[in-house]
Amino acid sequence: MENRTISKAVISRLPRYYRYLGELLELGVERISSNELSIRMKVTASQIRQDLNNFGGFGQQGYGYNVKYLYTEIGKILGLDRQHPLIIIGAGNLGQAIANYANFEKRGFIIKGMFDINPRLIGLVIRGIEIRGVDDLEQFIQENHVQMAALTIPKTKAPEIAERLVNAGIKAIWNFAHVDLNVPEDVVVENVHLSESLMKLSYRLCSMQDEENGKE
Amino acid sequence: MENRTISKAVISRLPRYYRYLGELLELGVERISSNELSIRMKVTASQIRQDLNNFGGFGQQGYGYNVKYLYTEIGKILGLDRQHPLIIIGAGNLGQAIANYANFEKRGFIIKGMFDINPRLIGLVIRGIEIRGVDDLEQFIQENHVQMAALTIPKTKAPEIAERLVNAGIKAIWNFAHVDLNVPEDVVVENVHLSESLMKLSYRLCSMQDEENGKE
């Protein structure tokens, strides 16, 4: 029971490894060395080997890594071999975008339900999923053993809904609201703050241009 | 012209400072110390002072930081005092979600046009913005002096469209496609890989639960 925690930096690189290995698999590539992969991914081979060895020795000296095996193993590490019943709170464009993205289902993220407060949306059906009112939230979560929720509602409502989700047993929140949620320590939150992402882009654009103009 | 580059870690924290300062401003708070802010934001006061001093001395000993002044200055650093004409390629749910998010306009990101290949979408009007066919892309970019583009199209089409954008003069791409784009070094790309974000959430949920069950 050695509680070796993996650093956040490593974890955030795993999905990208997974994506590249998936592409190699589709191309029919059987094996790959850390060096080849490092060239494709524009990272160092050292980092790849170091990252993977946090989880075990997936490679073989003189051979490299078996693409299919490594792909599967990283999938397991990421929990993609399990099923994750998911609900979406907020059935606006963003919520619908998520509901319509079929690849999530392929990875085990099964959208069980959608919720909204807007009466005009309630009752609509998106990809076979009926939009419900938020009154039914707690009951639905318990009946369907849902642990994951995507929060695609305005920031004003988000903290209140998040608390209800947590009380109803949700253990993972995918938060798109522009606010930091306070949750108990056994609940995980992954933020997607789009406006912050856009501001970063803006910063980089501006500093690139300032540089070209010889400023600073 | 001392080419002091600011680290990515610092830049990625700036929008969050900006958000908190905006909230304080709305609450009518006039000044704040790095210590108070550090408690609210759950970071160290040292980090706040260190981060801000990359850009200049915005505070005053014995007083702290003037909220309004600091908010404005960080806004300038992020380029939010300028106007950024923006186009959206891909008028599906995700593209529409971005188009409908009014706050972007407040921050200087002006949506000039939307584009799609789907003939059923072309001609539709979203928040006063007409959806155009991608044939008009190059001409539109040049006529409207657009430098920024959000790419909300499937990964298969993304590299090709990205190349067209770059050739037409786009300097910043907000990429939602699940693919890494290759662009010249004077073009900046900010990725929003939603599936990778969801996988990170899944990893953290699983490792939290494994921990509780006494595994590893």
Added chain:
DNA sequence: TAGATTGTTAATCGATTAACAATC
């Protein structure tokens, strides 16, 4: 066996935190 490439240790680099003199 010889060559290739991993797993892993050691060295380097960068980022965060602590401490405190400067100063409002």
Added chain:
DNA sequence: TAGATTGTTAATCGATTAACAATC
């Protein structure tokens, strides 16, 4: 002036890269 708090230097911590022995 005394107290508060910054700006900034120094110390620590962690992450990345380099190097190489182990081994397929």
